[in-house]
Amino acid sequence: MAAARRIVIENCAIATVDADDTEYASGHIVVAGGRIESLGAGKAPRTWRTSYAVSTPPATS
Numbered sequence: 351m352a353a354a355r356r357i358v359i360e361n362c363a364i365a366t367v368d369a370d371d372t373e374y375a376s377g378h379i380v381v382a383g384g385r386i387e388s389l390g391a392g393k394a395p396r397t398w399r400t401s402y403a404v405s406t407p408p409a410t411s
Contacts, residue, residue, distance in 0.1 A: 354383030358394045361406045 357380070364374040366389070378394035380387045388394065 356380060356382040356387070356398060357404070358398050359404045359406065360393055364389055 358378065359381075360378045361376055362379065364377045364379065366372045374389075374391045377389060377391045379389045380394055380398050388398070
């Protein structure tokens with residue numbers, strides 16, 4: 351079976367549903383096999399940026 355395609359989304363606003371309701375004004379999400387592998391503030395780790403990447407435009411108020 352082929353490895354799941356990894357999708358990296360950067361420069362996106364993120365509102366989590368963790369215990370602390372963490373929010374990131376500009377962060378990244380890494381998804382593979384229908385599951386979130388990583389999310390956090392800033393750009394994705396360099397090792398994942400070689401995957402299929404989407405960079406959203408900066409948010410405006």
